[in-house]
Amino acid sequence: METQARYTLVGAFVLAATLAVFAFVYWLHNTGGLGDRQMLQVRFQSSISGLLKGSSVLFNGIRVGEVTDIELSADAPKEVLVTLAVDRAAPVRADTTVNVDFQGLTGAPIIELRGGAAGAPPLTAAQGQAVPLLQASPESTQSLTQSARATLNRLDKVIDDNSAALHDAITGISTFAGVLARNSERIDGILAGLERFAGGGKGKPGIYNLPALSAAPACAEPTRALLVVPEPASPMAFNSDKVVIVGDPPEEFPFEKAQFTDNIPSVVQSKIIESLEGSGCIGAVTRPLDTLEPSDQLQAEIRQFAVVLKPEPRADVEIAIKLVSAEGKIEGSRIFHESVPLAAIDAPSAVAALDGAFLKVLSEAVPWIGKLPPAEPPKDAHDTGEAGHEDMPEMPEHPTP
Numbered sequence: 561m562e563t564q565a566r567y568t569l570v571g572a573f574v575l576a577a578t579l580a581v582f583a584f585v586y587w588l589h590n591t592g593g594l595g596d597r598q599m600l601q602v603r604f605q606s607s608i609s610g611l612l613k614g615s616s617v618l619f620n621g622i623r624v625g626e627v628t629d630i631e632l633s634a635d636a637p638k639e640v641l642v643t644l645a646v647d648r649a650a651p652v653r654a655d656t657t658v659n660v661d662f663q664g665l666t667g668a669p670i671i672e673l674r675g676g677a678a679g680a681p682p683l684t685a686a687q688g689q690a691v692p693l694l695q696a697s698p699e700s701t702q703s704l705t706q707s708a709r710a711t712l713n714r715l716d717k718v719i720d721d722n723s724a725a726l727h728d729a730i731t732g733i734s735t736f737a738g739v740l741a742r743n744s745e746r747i748d749g750i751l752a753g754l755e756r757f758a759g760g761g762k763g764k765p766g767i768y769n770l771p772a773l774s775a776a777p778a779c780a781e782p783t784r785a786l787l788v789v790p791e792p793a794s795p796m797a798f799n800s801d802k803v804v805i806v807g808d809p810p811e812e813f814p815f816e817k818a819q820f821t822d823n824i825p826s827v828v829q830s831k832i833i834e835s836l837e838g839s840g841c842i843g844a845v846t847r848p849l850d851t852l853e854p855s856d857q858l859q860a861e862i863r864q865f866a867v868v869l870k871p872e873p874r875a876d877v878e879i880a881i882k883l884v885s886a887e888g889k890i891e892g893s894r895i896f897h898e899s900v901p902l903a904a905i906d907a908p909s910a911v912a913a914l915d916g917a918f919l920k921v922l923s924e925a926v927p928w929i930g931k932l933p934p935a936e937p938p939k940d941a942h943d944t945g946e947a948g949h950e951d952m953p954e955m956p957e958h959p960t961p
Contacts, residue, residue: 580869589696595626599691600644600683601842602658602671603633608640610669611660616643618661619673624650627671643691644671653680658696722734753954768911769821772831773922777840779930786842787836787929791829792879794862803910807869808874824865828879828918832860835922836920841930854886858929865918867910873902875913878919884933896921 610628617625625646633639647654655676660669683692719726742745798803803818820827829847836845836858847858864878882893898920900913 571582592955593821596643596648597649597653598647599628600694601651601691602642602644602694602696604642604660604696608660608669611642611671612668615668616663617646617671617721619646619650619652620675622671624673642671646673646769649926652692652694653682654683655680656683657692657736658694660696685729689767713812715777726787736916759776763856766907766911767819767821770827770831770918771915773835773838773919773926777838777928779839779841781840782843783811783841783930784856784933784934787842787845787857787858788848788855789829789833789836789860790848792825792832792860792862794825794865798865799861803907803914804866806866818911828865830862832858832925833920835926835930839926839930841926856886856891856934857884858882859884863895865914867902867913868899873905875900875910875917876915877914879921881925881929883929885934886900891934892928894923894928 571737596618606891611627611630613627613630616623616629617627625644627644628645629641632643632645633641650673652673653676657674657676658672659672661672662668683694685692721756801823803820803821804824823831831843833847836842849866859882861880863880864876866876868874868876876897876899878895880895880898883891899916900916900920902913903909
């Protein structure tokens with residue numbers, strides 16, 4: 561019996577100690593704590609749904625206390641009295657305002673105090689009251705749900721008042737969308753035309769150059785000392801840095817992004833000079849200069865340098881070449897014509913085909929030029945006179961009388 565009584569006493573002591581600890585923690589957190597607190601009452605004139613005992617009290621965002629009691633007013637059923645325990649250091653004034661706010665969108669309600677004017681008197685209890693009293697405004701307890709509901713009600717009223725105008729606007733938008741759908745192809749064409757007119761909608765053109773002949777030298781030693789190569793003559797259509805198209809180009813204009821480094825005649829001239837220099841058949845190749853003496857000239861005419869679309873897409877190059885001596889005598893003339901089909905209808909394929917056709921022309925023209933013998937120089941006039949003098953018959957002598 562003594563052992564059982566001893567266990568009962570120990571159990572009762574442990575239970576009492578545990579309850580005391582819980583009571584101390586509750587008192588420390590909710591009913592004043594260790595700091596010096598003052599009691600305040602707040603009178604709300606509307607619902608304070610969600611506010612509980614122990615809810616935090618903030619002053620300008622800083623926690624200064626908690627709610628210790630919530631009760632209904634016996635004299636006014638619409639009013640609620642909330643007792644607060646706040647730090648005495650909190651500057652609660654007579655004009656301090658009270659609001660019910662939320663910590664986060666889904667947090668618990670809290671009491672928020674906002675400081676008044678610096679010169680306002682401290683809040684004191686009125687005569688006959690035990691604690692000071694703050695009066696909360698009717699809007700201070702308006703919850704987020706109530707605010708959202710009020711906003712939706714105002715929005716609904718605005719829509720209801722303007723329902724006819726909104727119906728007309730929606731009908732007009734629907735009609736306009738139908739017109740756009742029926743004329744989509746025309747609109748696409750108009751926009752494409754505006755882009756071309758404004759210079760937009762085009763990618764940056766690719767810059768290309770023609771190749772020079774890089775084969776082994778065609779001559780063991782030069783057949784002539786100097787050859788002047790003027791810029792080739794050409795129709796106006798070929799005097800351009802664009803790829804020339806013969807025929808109706810596709811609607812997408814796939815060749816517009818191809819551009820040579822210079823006008824076609826100038827590029828052809830430089831590549832002919834470069835190819836003749838590498839052939840070993842000419843001692844020196846140059847462009848026309850005013851200070852040079854009359855010399856042999858290679859005169860070229862570009863008759864075709866374009867992409868021909870019919871009957872099948874191909875690059876077509878035709879160049880007529882004449883070799884003219886310094887005295888103006890034509891030593892030789894020939895027309896070189898080559899075609900190369902396009903691998904695809906696009907700018908790189910067009911330039912590649914033109915390169916191939918032009919290389920074929922150079923591979924035939926350069927050896928032909930190197931094999932032409934230079935013209936024999938004319939006989940000297942003095943030598944001709946002496947020879948005529950030697951061949952002239954002697955005049956008979958007259959007899960003396």
